[in-house]
Each structure stands twice: as C-alpha cells, then as structure tokens.
Amino acid sequence: xxxxxxxxxxxxxxxxxxxxxxxxxxxxxxxxxxxxxxxxxxxxxxxxxxxxxxxxxxxxxxxxxxxxxxxxxxxxxxxxxxxxxxxxxxxxx
Amino acid sequence: xxxxxxxxxxxxxxxxxxxxxxxxxxxxxxxxxxxxxxxxxxxxxxxxxxxxxxxxxxxxxxxxxxxxxxxxxxxxxxxxxxxxxxxxxxxxx
DNA sequence: GGAGCTTACGTCTCTCGTAACGATT
DNA sequence: AATCGTTACGAGAGACGTAAGCTCC
Numbered sequence: 001x002x003x004x005x006x007x008x009x010x011x012x013x014x015x016x017x018x019x020x021x022x023x024x025x026x027x028x029x030x031x032x033x034x035x036x037x038x039x040x041x042x043x044x045x046x047x048x049x050x051x052x053x054x055x056x057x058x059x060x061x062x063x064x065x066x067x068x069x070x071x072x073x074x075x076x077x078x079x080x081x082x083x084x085x086x087x088x089x090x091x092x093x
Numbered sequence: 094x095x096x097x098x099x100x101x102x103x104x105x106x107x108x109x110x111x112x113x114x115x116x117x118x119x120x121x122x123x124x125x126x127x128x129x130x131x132x133x134x135x136x137x138x139x140x141x142x143x144x145x146x147x148x149x150x151x152x153x154x155x156x157x158x159x160x161x162x163x164x165x166x167x168x169x170x171x172x173x174x175x176x177x178x179x180x181x182x183x184x185x186x
Numbered sequence: 187g188g189a190g191c192t193t194a195c196g197t198c199t200c201t202c203g204t205a206a207c208g209a210t211t
Numbered sequence: 212a213a214t215c216g217t218t219a220c221g222a223g224a225g226a227c228g229t230a231a232g233c234t235c236c
Contacts, residue, residue: 001096001168002201017215019214034201053208055215067167068171078160079136079138145190146234
C-alpha cells in the first residue's frame with residue numbers, strides 16, 4: 001500500500017472515471033487503472049463495481065474513501081505543524 | 094513521502110536508536126538511517142537532533158510522531174472497516 | 187576498542203508510459 | 212465508430228544490503 005495509491009483512489013472515487021482523473025493527475029490511464037486494481041488486490045477488497053466499461057463506487061469503497069480522506073488530511077496537517085515548529089525554531093529569546 | 098517511511102519514523106522516534114530499531118524491523122541499519130534522513134530532507138524539517146553518534150527527538154519530531162501515529166492508526170482502521178463490509182457483502186437476505 | 191550513525195556502490199525490484207486489446211454504448 | 216477500462220512489454224527510477232568511514236563513550 002503506497003501513499004500515492006491512496007491519493008489516486010480518492011480522486012477516482014470522486015469522479016468514478018479513470019480517464020478523466022488520469023488527465024487531471026497528469027499520469028497515463030493504464031498507470032492509474034493499475035494502481036487502483038493493485039490496491040484492491042493487496043487489501044483483498046473491491047472498492048468499485050465493474051462492468052468492464054465503467055466504474056461505480058460500492059459501500060466498501062465509500063467507507064474507505066471517507067476514512068482515508070481524513071487520514072490523508074491528518075498527514076498533511078502533521079507536515080504543516082512540523083514545518084511551523086521548524087520555522088519558530090530559535091525564535092524564543 | 095512513503096508510507097513505510099512514516100512507519101519507520103514512528104519506530105525510531107520511540108527508541109531514538111537506529112541500530113536497535115533496524116534489528117526489530119528486520120532491515121539494515123543504513124537503509125533505516127537513509128529512510129529517516131530522506132523523509133526529513135523531503136519535508137524540509139529535522140526531526141532529530143544529531144551529534145554524529147546519537148539521535149534525540151526534538152519538538153518538531155515529537156509533534157510529527159504524535160500526529161502521524163494517529164493518521165497511521167486511522168489508515169489501519171479504514172482497511173479493517175472496508176474488509177468487514179466486504180465480508181458482510183451479500184449477507185443481507 | 188566497541189557501539190552507533192552516515193556515505194558509496196552494485197543489484198534488484200517496482201512503477202511508469204507506449205502500444206495493443208476487449209467491451210460497451 | 213467512439214469511448215472507456217484492462218493487459219503486455221520495455222525502460223527508467225528507486226530501495227535495499229554489503230562494505231567502508233567517521234565519531235563518541
């Protein structure tokens with residue numbers, strides 16, 4: 001499970017469209033399709049209902065989307081907080 | 094920023110000892126040392142005070158440790174929840 | 187001198203993009 | 212016929228382990 005895969009998943013979950021998301025993320029369509037599929041295989045969970053032509057987020061996918069989105073936001077905040085503390089370093093007289 | 098790097102950071106932050114943590118994680122000492130350093134370089138923040146022989150977690154490091162630990166737990170929970178929903182799939186008559 | 191962190195280097199795995207295919211509308 | 216998702220393959224980048232160097236107790 002890679003961090004980038006999780007970001008990719010969030011974007012695809014919002015649009016339910018790989019081609020469109022690939023353009024937005026500036027990566028190729030196959031690379032994005034593979035990332036999502038490998039994530040599902042590794043976790044042993046299918047997040048999308050596939051009919052060989054389109055994707056639809058299922059209940060597991062919706063749950064995962066919600067939880068992972070919060071986790072990613074938390075990581076972003078952790079970085080921002082650390083950088084802020086780093087800026088203040090030595091600012092106390 | 095890799096997910097594995099964050100896990101490594103959490104472990105090293107707890108012990109403040111790379112060698113010991115490397116044995117526990119079953120990776121080499123240099124690989125672990127590099128992972129931590131690369132994480133710091135990428136984020137532009139130093140998490141440890143170094144005196145060329147030992148490490149000590151600084152305020153930025155403590156903040157990051159706390160926040161990232163919660164984020165990683167949230168990711169774990171997200172996976173568990175998704176798997177649970179997957180098991181229940183089709184269980185409703 | 188022993189314990190600990192870092193740098194150098196070769197190898198190997200993995201990810202990506204291009205190309206080709208199958209399916210659906 | 213056109214659009215969308217998936218698979219195949221070659222190339223490039225990245226991560227790890229071994230070996231070597233340097234510092235502190």
